Amino acid sequence: NAGVTQTPKFRVLKTGQSMTLLCAQDMNHEYMYWYRQDPGMGLRLIHYSVGEGTTAKGEVPDGYNVSRLKKQNFLLGLESAAPSQTSVYFCASSHVPDRSDEQFFGPGTRLTVL
């Protein structure tokens, strides 16, 4: 099993460009999450999904959109990238989070916006 995979691993964008980050999981998890991680700050939830065809906003959703057309995939889109979106993006997945269920993380995407 590959677990949680993310593509691409690295990307450099210019301000105003758009891109899509792809997350895939093969563990049949219902829940999927997109986080960003910045120096000196904890992981912050951007958007999440509780099942195929559903999405919800997290703590920092502005400037991002998501889609979950298939249970195993969760896409994060940046419509018009800004330097403030320079960050490391992690996707995670879990079973229905009934207490002890851990989240499994992908390897991350390192995004730089110039």
Next chain:
Amino acid sequence: GQTIDQPTEMTATEGAIVQINCTYQTSGFNGLFWYQQHAGEAPTFLSYNVLDGLEEKGRFSSFLSRSKGYSYLLLKELQMKDSASYLCACMDSNYQLIWGAGTKLIIKP
């Protein structure tokens, strides 16, 4: 607001014991997680506590006091490979994780 506080950085010696503290204030509480994150890598699960007390798992133990809003992660017989950041996270009333900024642990020979 919801807050998770943990020290920014700690240094310890190979073979020694280190305790990493975490204090929290969240809206509701459905458990506390500890994750390990090596530089440039993804976080990986270490432990989960929802009841008061100590949970032991090999060289790692985690303690929780719900009344004090306090947890610690105890690492024994430190090895160089334990050099990493340790992330404390609380599950709130909506079953979402609220994350601390992490504690960078530096192990010296």
